Amino acid sequence: MAEVNAMMIRAGCNFVAKNPVLDLKRSGFGMPVFGRTVWCNRRTTGRVGNGVKAVMQVDLEDAERLRRLEGLEATLGLDIVAERELKEKGFLGMRKTKLVCTIGPACSAIEDLEKLALEGMNIARLNMCHNSREWHCDVIRKIKKLNEGKGFCISVMIDTEGSQIHVVDHGAPSSIKVEDGSIWLFTAEKFEGSRPFTVQASYEGFSEGIQVGDSIVIDGGMATFEVIEKIGNDLSCRCTDPGLFLPRAKCSFWRDGRVVVRNHESPTLSRKDWSDIEFGIAEGVDFIALSFVNSADPVKHLKNFLSTKPAKSVRVLAKIESLESLQNLEEIIEASEGIMVARGDLGVEIPLEQIPAVQEEITSVCRELNKPVIIASQLLESMVEYPTPTRAEVADVSEAVRQYADALMLSGESAIGSYGQKALSVLQMASCRMELWSREENRENFLPHYQLGVSLHDRIAEEICNSAAELANRLSVDAIFVLTTQGHMASLLSRNRPRPPIFALTDDDSTRMALNLQWGVFPLRIELSEDIEANIWRGIELVKSKGLVKQGDSVLVVSEISPARAASMASQSIQLKTIV
Ligand SMILES: Nc1ncnc2c1ncn2[C@@H]1O[C@H](COP(=O)(O)OP(=O)(O)OP(=O)(O)O)[C@@H](O)[C@H]1O
Ligand SMILES: CC(=O)C(=O)O
Ligand SMILES: [K+]
Ligand SMILES: [Mg+2]
Structure with missing residues (x-):
C-alpha cells in the first residue's frame, strides 16, 4: 500500500485512500486539500473531506504508475531559495558562489536564521571556541527544523577550537591602548580580572624557545613588542609599535623577519576538540573544519575515526591558518575534503602583504586537486558595525569570486554584527x-x-566531465544534470566552472549536503536505481514537475553509476536532451 501524496494527485493516479487528508498531511505536503477535487477511483470522482474513510485499493495499471512515482515521492527537491532564484533570474542568473555564515548571538534566533536562509546562506558555521554545548545544540536543531519544515537546504559546519597557543588576554572586556615604549609582562600565570600592564597567555609553554630581542606581533600588527627580559617563563616586553590590544588577541613571535616556528606538544585535536567532534556527529553535522592543521596527519586521523562511525559520512575540511600548513599545503589539501583559507589567523603568522598571493595559490591548488575552497575572515569586517561595506571590502570579495573560489564566509559580520543579513x-x-x-x-x-x-x-570520469562542461558552454544548454552517488562527477563538472547550473541528483543525503559547498552545484535528492535510463527519466520528471525546466529547454545529462551498484561494470554517459 502506498501513501497518498501530492505528486500522485498531480499525476492523476486513481485510488481510494483510507484517510486521504491525514495521509496527505503525513506525507509532508502543506497544500490545502479541503474542498479540492484531489482524487478519484475508476468510477467516481469524489471530494475529499475530513473523516472520509475508505480502503486503499490500487489497481494493477495504477500500481505500475505508482511504482514509478514513488521515486519522485521520496524526492526532496531543490532548496527553495535556489528554486526562487531560478524562477526569478533564469538558469544563468543563479548564484554559483556559495555562502557560509558564522552563527553567533546576533543571529541565533530562529527568525534570524530564517532571514539568513532566505538571503542565501548555504552553510551555517559554528565556531566551537565560543558559547556552550547547549547553545550549539539549539542552533543545529533550529537549522534542521528550518530545512525540514520550510524547504531550505542549509548544511551545518562545526569549526574546532584547535590549539591556539598564541592567544593572549589583558583581562578587560574591551580593547586597551598600548603606548609606545610602555613595558608589559606576558605571563602564563592564571588570575582573575585584570592587572595593569599584564597579559595572560593561554598556553603555559608559550615562552619556550623565545629569546631576548624577539618580537611579539599582536593580531597581525595591531601592536608590536620586543622581548627585553625573560623572567622564569614570563616575558617582559617593551612596546615598539603602539596600537590596540583586543580581548583574546592572537600573537606571533618573530626573529630576523620570520615567524619563530616551535614544535610545541599540543596536538591539532585537543581533548575538547574530540568531544566537540563526537557532539557534532551525534547532531548530524555535515562538515567538520579543523583549525590549525599543520600536516595531513590530523586530517587522516579524523577521517579514519569517522569511517568507524555508522552515521552518515561527515566531510572534513582543513583550515589553512599557519605557516607550517603552507609548507605542507598539497598533502593537506589532498587528505581533506575541502579547505578554508582562514585569513584571520594566517595574517598573524605571515606578513599581511603575502595574504593575497597565498589565497590565490591555495584556491588554484584546490581546483587542481578538485577540493572545494572557502575564503574566510574580514570579507566585510566593517559591516560588524556599519550598514555598508567599504569599497575595498567589496573589491576583496569580488576578487575571491573572480578567482572562482567555491565559497565565501562571514565571521563576526553575521555572528555578532548588527547587519548580518545586509552583509550576506x-x-x-x-x-x-x-x-x-x-x-x-x-x-x-x-x-x-x-x-x-x-x-x-x-x-574517463574526468574527461567525460571536462567534455560535458565544454559542450554545455559551447551549445549554450540551459542546465547540466548529473546523476551521482558520492558527488564525484558533480565535483568534476564544477571544477570546470561551466556556465549553466549543475543540478546534482543523488540518493545519498550526506552527498547532497556536502555538494552545497561546491561552486555551481545545486543538489537534489532522488531515488537512484541500477537502471540509468530510468534514473534520468525520474530526474527530469522531477524537475519538470517542480516547474524548474520547461518545454524547449535543453539539458545536458551526465550520469555515473559506480561498479558496486551497476550489475556489470561502471558506466558514464553524456546525453543532450530537449525537454518535451
Ligand atoms: N557562538 C558564538 N558565540 C559568541 N560569539 C561568537 C560566536 N561565534 C563567533 N562569535 C564572535 O564572532 C567573532 C568572529 O567569529 P569567528 O568565529 O570567525 O572568530 P575567529 O576568531 O575569526 O575564528 P577562529 O577562532 O576559528 O580563528 C568572534 O571573535 C566572537 O566574538
Ligand atoms: C576563520 C579562521 O579561523 C581565521 O580566519 O582564523
Ligand atoms: K575555530
Ligand atoms: Mg582561525
Whole structure:
C-alpha cells in the first residue's frame, strides 16, 4: 500500500485512500486539500473531506504508475531559495558562489536564521571556541527544523577550537591602548580580572624557545613588542609599535623577519576538540573544519575515526591558518575534503602583504586537486558595525569570486554584527555581478586544465566531465544534470566552472549536503536505481514537475553509476536532451 501524496494527485493516479487528508498531511505536503477535487477511483470522482474513510485499493495499471512515482515521492527537491532564484533570474542568473555564515548571538534566533536562509546562506558555521554545548545544540536543531519544515537546504559546519597557543588576554572586556615604549609582562600565570600592564597567555609553554630581542606581533600588527627580559617563563616586553590590544588577541613571535616556528606538544585535536567532534556527529553535522592543521596527519586521523562511525559520512575540511600548513599545503589539501583559507589567523603568522598571493595559490591548488575552497575572515569586517561595506571590502570579495573560489564566509559580520543579513546580501550581489562579468569575458576558458585521475576509470570520469562542461558552454544548454552517488562527477563538472547550473541528483543525503559547498552545484535528492535510463527519466520528471525546466529547454545529462551498484561494470554517459 502506498501513501497518498501530492505528486500522485498531480499525476492523476486513481485510488481510494483510507484517510486521504491525514495521509496527505503525513506525507509532508502543506497544500490545502479541503474542498479540492484531489482524487478519484475508476468510477467516481469524489471530494475529499475530513473523516472520509475508505480502503486503499490500487489497481494493477495504477500500481505500475505508482511504482514509478514513488521515486519522485521520496524526492526532496531543490532548496527553495535556489528554486526562487531560478524562477526569478533564469538558469544563468543563479548564484554559483556559495555562502557560509558564522552563527553567533546576533543571529541565533530562529527568525534570524530564517532571514539568513532566505538571503542565501548555504552553510551555517559554528565556531566551537565560543558559547556552550547547549547553545550549539539549539542552533543545529533550529537549522534542521528550518530545512525540514520550510524547504531550505542549509548544511551545518562545526569549526574546532584547535590549539591556539598564541592567544593572549589583558583581562578587560574591551580593547586597551598600548603606548609606545610602555613595558608589559606576558605571563602564563592564571588570575582573575585584570592587572595593569599584564597579559595572560593561554598556553603555559608559550615562552619556550623565545629569546631576548624577539618580537611579539599582536593580531597581525595591531601592536608590536620586543622581548627585553625573560623572567622564569614570563616575558617582559617593551612596546615598539603602539596600537590596540583586543580581548583574546592572537600573537606571533618573530626573529630576523620570520615567524619563530616551535614544535610545541599540543596536538591539532585537543581533548575538547574530540568531544566537540563526537557532539557534532551525534547532531548530524555535515562538515567538520579543523583549525590549525599543520600536516595531513590530523586530517587522516579524523577521517579514519569517522569511517568507524555508522552515521552518515561527515566531510572534513582543513583550515589553512599557519605557516607550517603552507609548507605542507598539497598533502593537506589532498587528505581533506575541502579547505578554508582562514585569513584571520594566517595574517598573524605571515606578513599581511603575502595574504593575497597565498589565497590565490591555495584556491588554484584546490581546483587542481578538485577540493572545494572557502575564503574566510574580514570579507566585510566593517559591516560588524556599519550598514555598508567599504569599497575595498567589496573589491576583496569580488576578487575571491573572480578567482572562482567555491565559497565565501562571514565571521563576526553575521555572528555578532548588527547587519548580518545586509552583509550576506552584499556577498550575494557582489558574487552575481562578478560571475556575470566572468561569463562575459569567457573567463572559464582561461582556467588551466590539470589532469587529476591516474587510473583509466578515473580518467574517463574526468574527461567525460571536462567534455560535458565544454559542450554545455559551447551549445549554450540551459542546465547540466548529473546523476551521482558520492558527488564525484558533480565535483568534476564544477571544477570546470561551466556556465549553466549543475543540478546534482543523488540518493545519498550526506552527498547532497556536502555538494552545497561546491561552486555551481545545486543538489537534489532522488531515488537512484541500477537502471540509468530510468534514473534520468525520474530526474527530469522531477524537475519538470517542480516547474524548474520547461518545454524547449535543453539539458545536458551526465550520469555515473559506480561498479558496486551497476550489475556489470561502471558506466558514464553524456546525453543532450530537449525537454518535451
Ligand atoms: N557562538 C558564538 N558565540 C559568541 N560569539 C561568537 C560566536 N561565534 C563567533 N562569535 C564572535 O564572532 C567573532 C568572529 O567569529 P569567528 O568565529 O570567525 O572568530 P575567529 O576568531 O575569526 O575564528 P577562529 O577562532 O576559528 O580563528 C568572534 O571573535 C566572537 O566574538
Ligand atoms: C576563520 C579562521 O579561523 C581565521 O580566519 O582564523
Ligand atoms: K575555530
Ligand atoms: Mg582561525
